[in-house]
Amino acid sequence: MKRIGLISDTHGKLSKRVVRFLEEVDEIWHAGDIGSEELADKLMELKPLRAVYGNIDGHVLRRMYPENLRFFCEEVDVLMTHIGGYPGRYEPRIRKAMYANPPQLFISGHSHILKVVHDKKINTLHINPGAAGNSGFHNVCTAVRFKIDGKNISDLEVLEFERTKF
Template identity: 80%
Template sequence: MKKIGLISDTHGELSRRVVRFLENVDEIWHAGDIGNEQLADKLSALKPLRAVYGNIDGHVLRRMFPETVRFFCEDVDVLITHIGGYPGRYDSRIRKQIYTNPPQLFIAGHSHILKVINDKKINCLHMNPGAAGNKGFHKVCTAIRFTVDCKNIQDLEVLEFERTKF
């Protein structure tokens, strides 16, 4: 069993609230737009980090992390990318892979909007943790925590707070 902390769109900043939310997880997964390598290092120092780069990430972060990563956590097939869309509107860069070889869990960031949607057509759970950082159009910072136990994704928790209280 693994407890996962899922964040995205930090844009180089991480509040104490998010850090506290991530304290009791086994791994941190970041769905892109990390912002700078110092933040990536800070996250790696907290917990083991799996991350992808996002559209605002520069060449250093693009060397540190891939655009897309696919792996197994316990018995769950996981696919993470930054710009991925959502069920019924997957981005063209990922659409073929999702439909020909669907993961059990598909994670994307970019929209700054927290979403958890079950894609019943391909039996895939889609998660977008929204934006944990303080830059962008969003008014609320969000993060997700959940447990992976064998093939089960369970115990989902959401952190949500107003950006002005960063």
């Protein structure tokens, strides 16, 4: 069993609230727009990190992390990318992979909007953790925690706080 902490769109800043939220996880997954190598290093000091780069990430982060990351956690097939769209409206560059070989768990960021949706058509759980950072149009900072045990994804928890209280 693994406890996963999922964040996105930190844009180089991470509040103490999010750091405390991530203390109880086994791995941190970042769905892009990390914002700085320093923040990536800080996350790696906390827990093992899996990440993809986002549209604001510069050339150094793009060399450190891929655009798409497909892997297994326990027995769950995971596909993570920054700009991925939503069920029924996947981004064209990811759509073919989604329908040809659907993952059990699809993670994307970019929208700054927390969303958890089951795509019944391909039996995929989609999670967008929203924005954990302090830059962007969002008014609420969010992060997600959940458990993966074998093939099961469970115990999803959400951290949510006003951006003004960053």
